[in-house]
Amino acid sequence: MSPHFPPAETPSAVMSGVSLRYPKGPAVMADLDWQLLPGQVVGLLGRNGAGKTTLLESLLGLRSPDAGLVQLFGQHVQHLDDATRARIGYVPQQSDLFEAFTPAQLLAYFRSFYPRWNEAKVEGLMSRWDIARDKPIRKLSGGQKQRLSIIRALAHEPDLLVLDEPVASLDPAGRRDFLRELVGEVLDRGATVVFSTHILSDLERVAFNIAFLSQGRIALQAPLDELLEQVRAFTGSVTEMAALMARLGAEPLKRTPLDAGRERVLARLPVDTAVPAGVAADRVNLDDLFTELT
């Protein structure tokens, strides 16, 4: 833990034993456990259709799971009081803005719900991101709608920010600008942020922690720095690999069978363990981790 963000008493969000299955479909979440701590920026990774949106919607109480418990700031997600509700910001994947309103009308409407509202930030972002205040929202471009949705989510200075593919329609400059805003949220308030995106370079910059959603569970969550330093890919015969894992005390994360009794093993080494000389081990980047672990 960094001195900037000491471990705090209550996690911002807790999911425990959460299961959800669509009628006639496979389980989207299967006894899933997850925890987000204050000040953490967690990047959520998963293949298309893995259930990232369902997971984030369940976290926010927008979807009721078949089983399990979801708590935000220590309160049951279905019984949040108004003060706690006002601590949450959400940018959905699909724009849910009122299309007939103008941005100015929309923001005035939302402003009435929140005890806290940072007008200076709203005005600053509206100008910087070049959003017409008095044009109906339906006439804005996809990128402008997405920016407006982000402004709406940041305006009340949330302590927990949930972002579902927030940058899909932004250009690289717009994305960088958005990431700077996120960093500002963390610097100013120690906000907890969780976001899903397929743009791994963005995630790598701001997400200190990465969570991998696979087969209905958070298969792994760890600081990205640690994963890059500790995870290696080894190749050899199945018996060699078993012996090597035992010798190194490594935790296998993914095994891929190859021909002739050989396999490729992606494994996490214990902290500060060097790979012995003579053992071939490939380093991995975030793309490799995404491909292997989701």
Add this chain to the structure above:
Amino acid sequence: MDPTHFVQINTGSPEPIYRQLIEQVKRRVAAGQLQAGDEIPSVRELAQALAVHPMTISKAYSMLEMEGVLLRRRGLSMVVAEQHQGAQPTADRAELLRPTLEKAAAEARQLDLPAEQALQLFKTILEEAPR
């Protein structure tokens, strides 16, 4: 110091961002581009300039402090530690290149390249790169 040009980061690398920061600061100190007493950008400034999580920056700075490259001052920005008075001897600077070259050497062996040819390539690259 302008935080936007202080360091550069490469995403998509197996090298964590905090490591990239550490190595770049060390190289600039070794070359004498950063000298004793030079102020470096604050965690806040650099985090916002690079759009990188502040913990990544503070982790790099703490390690540079432990290694005696940077000095923390109460309530003030960090500075380059006083023993770094100028460019280090070339032999010491060359040593900083070793990890990168070891990696290149391993790849050259995998490719079964004659040493002469690999060296010639490195020489060409050195000469053609903008200074």
